[in-house]
Amino acid sequence: MAGGLVALFDDVALLARAAAASIDDVGAAAGRAGVKAAGVVVDDTAVTPQYVRGLSADREIPIIRRIALGSLRNKLLIILPAILLLSQFLPWLLTPILMVGGAYLCYEGAEKIWHRFSGHHDDHASAEPAMPDEKTIVSGAVRTDFILSAEIMVISLNEVASEGFWSRAIILAVVGLAITILVYGVVALIVKMDDAGLRLSQTGKKGVAAFGRGLVKGMPKLLSALTIIGTAAMLWVGGHILLVGSDELGLHAVYGFVHHLEELAHEATGALGGVVGWLVNTVASAIVGLVVGALIVLVLSLTLHRRKAKTEARQPESAGH
Template sequence: MAGGLVALLDDVAVLARAAAASIDDIGAAAGRASIKAAGVVVDDTAVTPQYVHGLNADRELPIIRKIALGSLRNKLLIILPAILLLSQFLPWLLTPILMLGGAYLCYEGVEKIWHKVSGHAEAHASVEEAMPDEKTIVSGAVRTDFILSAEIMVISLNEVASEAFVSRAIILIVVALGITVLVYGVVGLIVKMDDVGLSLSQKSAKGLAAFGRALVKGMPKLLTALTVVGTAAMLWVGGHIILLGTDELGFSPIYDLVHHLEEAAHDATGALGGVVGWIVNTVGSAILGLAVGAVVVTVMNLTVHRNKDGAPSH
């Protein structure tokens, strides 16, 4: 009896270790997948605060909560089942779909730059300031989130495509939950930072008051920095996706060029070779992203956007 109990406890211990290892593997895979989607995550974090700009302070967090729930529904109820079925039955479509998503990221990045340098950003901002009702704000934000969430999930799926179906599903659920909590938690902190700063600035303690004023003054700079980092990350991630995709589809000259430059930089810089090589690869990917984005923006301006402005298309 005692021997059977010991054997049972041994079996339980083995199962527990296997379960722990499996959880560790899932966590590590989810972490790798999330890192690959970093460019879209940063952009998502930079975009969302704009939806509550100008609203009453007491409505900011409730609206962000509604957008976050909409984002979870997008990821878990629509995008996740679709990409899991796709990866199971039509895996060869993943690379072209991922490249289309990468091209969209490049387009978004270049369009942001174009709006900034052409002065269109100010006109766009003035339209945004005419705030619609909360339901319209939430539905618009959730529609935008759908595109970004789809890209996050497809990028993440590509990182775990070799996993078994159930593991793949669990990892993507972890990614969906983790990234949504991260993005909208940070967004909540960002939009309340000025309120916290304003409250602290009214304290009698000079140190707290000074810190509060710094928070209030720093908010616009933080949002600007997020936008710049998000735009750069979109070009880098989008370009890198296209770079790898073209090589996987059999067109290797661009990939070979970047890879050759990366190896040359790695070999020429000794102990810093890994970092310098990564920087070269990142810059090469961003340049490719900039070129692809410029082509897409040009095509869109000559077709879709031109039609919206009432001009005839050719």
């Protein structure tokens, strides 16, 4: 009996060590996958604060919470099952689907630039500002987040492609949860920076108060900068998805040209080659994203948007009759 009990304890200990090793493996794989997706994580963090710009302070955190929950649903309930099934049974479909999402990001970025420079931005600015509709804000943010989340999850999937099905599922779930907490935690800190600065400015200590006033004054500039970074990020990520996707589908010309420029920049700049090469690739991806996005904006402006404008113009006439 004693020998059997000792053997049982040995088996339990062996299982415990195996489980601990598996957890370590999952953690290490999730860490590698998260690092590979870091660029898109930065983009996601830069894009999100623009959605709460101009809102009252008491509405910022609730909306960010709703966007974060929508992002988590995107990753765990839609994207994760979809990419696991596709990677298992139809792996060739992942790239085309991701390219459609990349084209949407290019469109979003180009449309923002178009509104900025076409005069529509000024027209809206001169009008009486309306209270933003929270449902519209959240749905727009979650829709954009869906593309970025898909990119994050697919990049992560590529890093753990050699793992078994259930290991992939667990690792990607960990990555999705961790990245969502990281991104929206940082976003919440950014948008509440001015409130924290206001409280600090009301303290009796001169240094702390001065720092608080600096935070309050710097907040509008930071949000403006993040809006620009977010737009550029959409073009960069969208363009990069299209470049890599076209290369994987056998259309090597554009990607090959960009890769050649990246290598030339890397060789010509010595110790800074890695950084300069990355910048060349990033700028080229953003240019591709801008061109593709501008074409989509042009096509939609000549078709759907024009048809919508004509429909809206007819409505007052019908109302008059």
